Structures are given as C-alpha cells and as structure tokens.
Amino acid sequence: MRRTTVTESSPARRVLPAEWEPHRAVWLGWPTKISDWSPKFQAIPWVYGEMVRQLAASEEVRLLVDDERVEARARSVLTRAGMAQELPGVRFVRQPTDRGWTRDFMPFFTVGRAEDGPAISGSGMAVDCGFTGWARYPDHTLDDAVSVGCAAELGWDIRTAEYDGRRLVLEGGGVDTDGAGTVLVTEEWLLDTEVQVRNPGMTRQDYEAAFAKLFGTDNTIWLGRGIAGDDTHGHVDDFCRFVGPGRILLCREPDGGDMNHRPLEENRERLEDARLADGSKPEVVFLPMPQPVWFDGMRLPASYGNFYIGNSVVLVPTFNDPNDRAALGILAECFPDRRVVGIHAVDLALGFGGVHCLTHEQPEALAESDG
Numbered sequence: 001m002r003r004t005t006v007t008e009s010s011p012a013r014r015v016l017p018a019e020w021e022p023h024r025a026v027w028l029g030w031p032t033k034i035s036d037w038s039p040k041f042q043a044i045p046w047v048y049g050e051m052v053r054q055l056a057a058s059e060e061v062r063l064l065v066d067d068e069r070v071e072a073r074a075r076s077v078l079t080r081a082g083m084a085q086e087l088p089g090v091r092f093v094r095q096p097t098d099r100g101w102t103r104d105f106m107p108f109f110t111v112g113r114a115e116d117g118p119a120i121s122g123s124g125m126a127v128d129c130g131f132t133g134w135a136r137y138p139d140h141t142l143d144d145a146v147s148v149g150c151a152a153e154l155g156w157d158i159r160t161a162e163y164d165g166r167r168l169v170l171e172g173g174g175v176d177t178d179g180a181g182t183v184l185v186t187e188e189w190l191l192d193t194e195v196q197v198r199n200p201g202m203t204r205q206d207y208e209a210a211f212a213k214l215f216g217t218d219n220t221i222w223l224g225r226g227i228a229g230d231d232t233h234g235h236v237d238d239f240c241r242f243v244g245p246g247r248i249l250l251c252r253e254p255d256g257g258d259m260n261h262r263p264l265e266e267n268r269e270r271l272e273d274a275r276l277a278d279g280s281k282p283e284v285v286f287l288p289m290p291q292p293v294w295f296d297g298m299r300l301p302a303s304y305g306n307f308y309i310g311n312s313v314v315l316v317p318t319f320n321d322p323n324d325r326a327a328l329g330i331l332a333e334c335f336p337d338r339r340v341v342g343i344h345a346v347d348l349a350l351g352f353g354g355v356h357c358l359t360h361e362q363p364e365a366l367a368e369s370d371g
Contacts, residue, residue: 302319
C-alpha cells in the first residue's frame with residue numbers, strides 16, 4: 001500500500017469513472033448489524049444471496065466479513081441460495097465493519113484517462129474520504145478504517161482526500177458522475193448547516209473546487225432535496241442517476257399529496273436548466289416511484305433509483321408494487337446490453353438503504369498486488 005495526500009488532480013486527467021464502465025470487482029459487506037433491520041433481519045442475508053448470485057457471473061464479488069464465523073454463515077447462505085459449493089466469482093475479505101453500506105465508506109476510485117478514451121490500464125487510485133456515520137451514527141470507526149485495511153491487503157495506491165488542510169468527509173451515495181466531467185450532488189447533503197453536517201464551513205464553491213481536484217470534474221449540477229425517509233439527508237443515488245453519456249434518470253412522483261412530489265419536481269426544474277461539462281443539455285428520463293413503504297409508523301426510502309449497474313446486469317430494487325414492471329422496463333431500455341433484474345427490497349428498505357447503497361464497484365483499471 002502506498003499512501004499520500006490528494007490535493008489536486010494529476011495533469012494526465014484523472015477522473016471518477018461512470019458506473020457503467022468496466023469493473024474488476026464489486027464490494028459488499030456481509031450484514032451483521034441486527035438493529036439496522038430489526039425485526040426483519042433474518043430476511044436480509046437472503047437478499048444478499050440473490051444479489052451475489054446475480055453479480056458473480058460477470059464481476060468478482062468481494063465480501064467483507066468480520067471473521068471466520070461470519071464467513072462460514074455467508075458461505076452457507078450463498079450455497080443454499082443456489083451458488084455452487086466452490087462459490088465461483090466470490091472472494092472473502094476479512095475486515096471488521098460497523099455496518100454493510102459499502103457505497104458510503106469504501107473509497108472513491110479514480111482512473112487516468114486518455115483524451116476521449118477508456119481508462120488507462122493500471123491507472124486506478126483509491127481516494128480515501130472521511131466517513132463519520134453520515135454525521136448521524138456514533139458507531140462508524142470500523143467502517144472508516146476499511147479503505148486503508150483493504151488497500152494494505154490488496155496493494156492499492158491510496159490517497160487521503162483533503163481540502164484546505166483537513167480530511168474531507170464524503171460518501172459515495174451522495175455523488176453520481178458521467179465519467180466525463182460532471183457530478184450530481186444535492187444541497188441538502190452538503191450545504192445544510194444544521195442537520196448532519198459533514199464539513200463545517202465549506203461552501204458551494206469549496207465543494208466544486210474539491211471535486212475538481214479529487215475527481216477531475218469541472219461541472220457540478222446542484223439538486224435540492226432528496227426523498228422522504230432517507231436518513232443520509234439527501235443522497236442523490238436514491239432519485240437521480242446518470243444512465244449513459246448525456247442521459248440522466250430522475251425519479252418523479254405525480255401525486256401532489258405525497259411528500260416526495262415537490263422535491264422531485266423542483267429537481268426536475270433544475271435539470272431543465274442544467275448543462276453538462278461539454279455545454280450540452282442532458283436528456284432526462286423519468287422513472288416512477290413505488291407507493292410509499294411504511295413500517296411501524298416510519299416512511300422508508302423506497303425508490304427504484306437505488307439500482308446498481310454491473311458489468312452485465314442491472315440490479316433494481318422492487319417493492320411488490322404495480323410500478324415495478326414499469327421501472328424495470330425503463331431501465332431495460334436504458335441498458336439494452338445488460339440484463340435487468342429485480343431484487344425484492346421491501347425488507348431491505350427498513351435499513352434506510354437499497355441495492356446501490358450496499359454495493360461499491362471497483363474499476364478494472366485499479367492495479368493490485370494481491371498481497
């Protein structure tokens with residue numbers, strides 16, 4: 001492991017790649033935090049089993065496990081869920097975690113890119129941002145150490161993300177990119193000065209400068225608020241995603257009485273005026289929302305927008321809802337070269353996250369020593 005501090009981009013155009021670009025692997029953290037899904041925790045490992053089974057055919061699934069006992073339980077679930085005893089395409093990495101939401105505590109991965117070309121082989125770098133439990137939960141120190149632990153085991157080139165002399169706190173679910181210079185973020189996540197504050201004192205201009213230095217982006221599209229029930233306070237991956245060059249998918253709620261209607265309409269209005277890094281206007285594709293999902297009086301962050309784009313499959317949360325079919329169809333049109341598979345997520349939503357929150361892709365271009 002080589003560790004330094006990232007304060008600016010390489011002159012060779014280092015960028016944060018789009019999710020649809022080739023992956024070497026996808027990371028998940030095997031669920032052990034019973035309280036995150038209580039009283040439905042017993043169902044959650046089986047949701048993981050189906051996700052892993054679908055993903056392992058085209059990219060290595062790397063499962064973070066606390067110890068050999070957790071690994072043994074995971075192996076049992078995966079084989080009973082239909083995978084071969086040898087678990088082809090699955091690799092276990094023993095690294096203790098507080099929770100399993102790898103999207104937010106694993107490092108951002110940047111790559112070197114030739115002008116208008118693919119990522120340069122071996123150019124990948126892990127960018128380690130601070131993780132503070134979404135500025136909400138005190139039990140986050142194990143998760144915050146995962147990036148360094150994995151880098152030490154796999155020999156990644158890892159850099160600490162700093163801005164203005166301090167470690168920058170960012171979570172992967174709050175940033176979406178087209179890999180061509182534009183990122184999507186929300187004001188609710190980064191600019192609220194009272195609720196779940198990640199980086200006190202940082203302004204809109206500070207963040208845009210930090211994104212340029214860390215991710216090679218020169219264009220930030222600021223959306224407003226996220227969806228109801230999201231305890232991250234505004235992560236963009238619940239409702240607005242890039243689904244191809246020049247194309248943005250946005251969730252929409254037509255029911256004027258639903259608490260998601262106004263925020264999503266305001267975000268639609270912002271996208272109407274948005275421009276990409278090359279100055280062009282993005283095409284916006286609309287995705288429906290499921291009917292509200294409630295449990296024990298709590299509105300849960302149920303959304304089809306929390307999908308994961310794998311090498312050959314797109315995993316989409318579904319909710320036993322009439323809109324499931326419409327959402328799957330829209331995403332199938334967006335990704336004609338991939339299978340689109342629904343993952344039952346009614347129980348998963350109780351943990352205040354979804355399929356995308358649980359997964360974190362590692363680009364093919366990241367070199368490893370595997371030692």
